[in-house]
Amino acid sequence: MEQIHRRTSRSADPAPPEEPPMPPPAVAAQGLDSILDDISDILESDALTFVQSYSQTGGQ
């Protein structure tokens, strides 16, 4: 299978996750929380299927 560009493994991932080279910024969370609450089903229920389904010929 072709390598997936965006990583899609779950907790069974043998490699430790890499932290981007920047400390997390202080996040003003309240507005984003309501957005994330709103799409929690989308993120959790079909995430892997969706990501793996996205395969398209390159363009320009």
Added chain:
Amino acid sequence: MNRRILGLETEYGVVVVPQKGHAGDEQLPTVEQAVKLMFEATPNAFRTTNHFLPNGGRLYVDIGSHPEYASAECDQLADLVANDRAGDRMVQDLADIANARLVERGVAAVIHVMRNNADSFGNTFGCHENYSAARDIDFEKYLRTLTALLVTRPILTGCGDLVTEPDGTTRFVVSSRSEHIATTSSADPTKNRPLVNTKDEPHADRSRWRRLHVISGDSSMIETTTALKVGWTALVLDLVEAGGSIDDLVPHDPIAAMRTVNRDLRGRATFPTVGGRAMGAVDVQREILARVRNRVEPADASSSWVLELVTRSLDAIAADDLERVGTELDWVLVWRLLQRHRERTGAHWGDPSLARLVLSFHDLSPRTGLIDRLRAAGEIATFCTSEQLAAARTTAPATTRARVRGEFLGWAAQHRYRATADWGHVRLDKPTRSQIDLPDPFVNHSDEVQALFAELS
């Protein structure tokens, strides 16, 4: 900002996702079939998938079965942003119609349209920028200028993405498209993707104008990022046309520097320039900003707006205070969303929910995408009013050639005449009349077209 023609061409990704009730052995529509189904909903679909539109834009299918929308010729940033967003709405409308047909046929799948620059397997597609430029300025001069700008511009205008490194780890990068740029200039945008495509197609009188064709930028989702991307680039072109130069800021190895910039969210990692300095992305952009401020008079509100946002963004990045531009820059908002999701769930960078979250940011569907939710919640900045966005779906920009073409096509449709158009001409095919050439993209009026209206209305 000098008056110039500005345009965007956006290639959309398409993904067909199985839904509840889908049998494992049931064949899903391919991307090609999905795009064909989408374009069956367009006028004259039996004849063509290439449509010039009354709003001045062009909707078509490009290489790799990508729906593509090319904006109308614009000379105002607000017109460009509104016209570009109109393309998103039109393409999503086609997807909605196609999805309704899938339901009618009992196919348990949904077509999603993605405004981004890579699928999940690293296949890339673009959002190309067009800037008209004077023919009498050396193209190599423009090319050096754009190279100096574009290598580090993603620290302001990247859309943010997750990529897998060769060692298997997942990393957040500032720009999706930067990962796929292989050279500074080329006429081959599919196998040797450059910063600047050198094809010389001005779609206008070539003795007077050329079209600078930038193909290294990301598909911006937030209106302010789109406006910043195009407006900042236009101001840097103004600098060159005013006699200024940023040639010394070209990196020794532009592509290596671009990869460095893409992995450094602080914009500090340095690379050598041909001017003999070691500079980071913020350094380079600040130096360009200083030269633009010194040489270019911001005579209009858009220019002042661009310069203020560039200044504030660079200051925020340099100070590790991304919240100051957290609603205006694509990559900063995606970074904030990912960080917040990780804080809430404990997900690691390779978790599929993070990849899905990034894709939701680019998903045009109001049901599964984020952008309408973010706008409604006030979590993204806007550049256009709702009225401007609505009008741009049907009305071409008033100040360029697009107005002539748009009015012609609207008039022909109203009278049920068969008409064809291209960027530089319009023609009535039934009843038959001579082709009317429109060689000057800055002219928003045609006596010949008006005479046609008078004759046949």
